[in-house]
Amino acid sequence: MNRKFTLITGGARSGKSSLAERLAMRGERVLFVATAEALDDDMRSRIAAHQASRPPEWHTLEEPRSLPDAIRARIADTPCLYDTIVVDCLTMWVSNLLLQYEYDADCEARITGAARELLDVYAASDAEWIIVTNEVGLGVVPPSSLGRAYRDALGRVNSLVASRADKVYLMAAGLALDLRALGARHINDIGDTPDMGIFDSGLRRDCE
Helix, strand or coil: CCCCEEEEEECCCCCHHHHHHHHHCCCCCEEEEECCCCCCHHHHHHHHHHHHHCCCCCEEEECCCCHHHHHHHHHHCCCCCCCEEEEECHHHHHHHHHHHCCCCCCHHHHHHHHHHHHHHHHHHCCCEEEEECCCCCCCCCCCCHHHHHHHHHHHHHHHHHHHHCCEEEEEECCEEEECCCCCCCCHHHCCCCCCCHHHHHHHHHHHC
16 A cells, blocks of 8 residues: 655644645545634635635535544545545644533543544545644743643644654745654654764764
8 A cells, every 4th residue: 555644734824735735636536624613704714715725626524623533434435535635734623622622631632532543544544644734832832721731732643643644844934844854753763862863963063
């Protein structure tokens, strides 16, 4: 089975969705899974813009919360119906789950469990997957406890999903950085004596 799993992360308006759509163009039978809800005029406008940018032949599944179950149900009867599945995005999905679980003591564990279930759906499918998310932990510490809980939960989900992805792209100003090609490694693979690779050699040259 020659399938791939790509994770695309980055800040707002950095080009994440555009890259995901460009990568998905290689597929012949594409399922686009949208997690956002049109709760206000701004979100409705954003959703409409994204819809207009996608090819009309792509199938769309809108599911803000029960993501694993919804995708599993769509592909259960005909596993080869889609050769490419795009999930855009984990950012809204985690936010929706956090509010659904009413920010209880176990919400982060429950959200991480849902992410593991989503990865199980990927593992059981024959399609190439492209997942979009955001990096929200690079700025100031959120002032509210809910904001901090969201930042932490999304960070853990991103790390979990990235650990399973074949390709991980970080978008900045419309440019894509291939983190795997740059030598970035998941923390569980590093061990006690990390091999800094190209970064270590560069630092040594700079310090000499």
